[in-house]
Amino acid sequence: MARRPERLSAIDTELSHLPAERRWREWMNRVEAVIFASATPVPREMLTRIVGQDCNIDLIIEDIGEELRGRPYELVAVGGGWQHRTRLAYADVIRASTAPTKPPGNITQHEATVLMAIGYFQPVTRNDLSKIFGKEVGRDAIAALRQAGFVTSGPRSPTPGAPYTFVTTPHFLAAFGFASLRDLPDIEMLEDAGLLKKAISEEEGLGFQADEEDE
Template structure:
């Protein structure tokens, strides 16, 4: 980036000073409705091989440490957030099926979902409440957040791994089973369970402590 013009410098300064990721519309408004898209592209190219990168996640722009240098900035003791199996299942279902209601989550999992499980995911900043579904009772829906995309290094939900990838890795069994269940109706779901007796009769009570 040689002799950057004033707009590129202004966009760079705005993003460095911002405490939260910003959409290009936010940046544009902050800079007097300027056309900031070319400046963002120039800055992204400029920082592509530097110690920090300019990235877009969930349509929001922010600077982050280059992946190969992240280990240099980790604290010697870091607190690791471990999700319970229930929370992992619910997060996966929301990511692949959003917007989704709690009843729909329970239908896919085959078990009741405690409010604590959703609270854990919302406290982590990975799930938020969405609009109410226009059906009787008007239940709330749940969506993933830009923070979810940023944490897992995704530009959008289109970058989520496919079912074959998940199956090969042995991950997200409830989502895998739910997708396969679309191929048959009226079957005995418990007959498809792979040995976890009582899976479809249990109640989700392990939201935060597993």
């Protein structure tokens, strides 16, 4: 007869037996330990399971952040949760070390520009993307972005045939360090700086004139 797995013992979230200062420190340690161990951003509801409903998680995160000042890593809000990230100032050092790091996703430059367009214009159909780029965006590009976990199907478009639209995922936010879609760089700023048009034109010699043509 197969043995049932043992249930995890309940965690004391209140810690009422500890003095206030030690209780707060234990909550901080728990939160940081879970975020450090997690492979994905840790949402608020997960942290609530280990510190209880009455603990102010925002203040816990703030205090942890203060303690990490001067360290080469920090806690950042990404993808609807929190995650440990190396500070940007050390990016060149990490690259120079040639230490293996996990890339955001194994996608091509073309797929990256398609992802950028989906990020700004979602929900967007493949036909819409083809109009933006001035040439057909193949199913393979969308499939690669799906496989990388960056996009998923959105609501059906109200256009003839009711094709599916595409939207970005929480993994997209986490991989590129955005807390929400509101953190995407302003598209007009990118266009004014020539970065958006440059990213597309460098890849395929395309312009980014969809908005002007639609007007």
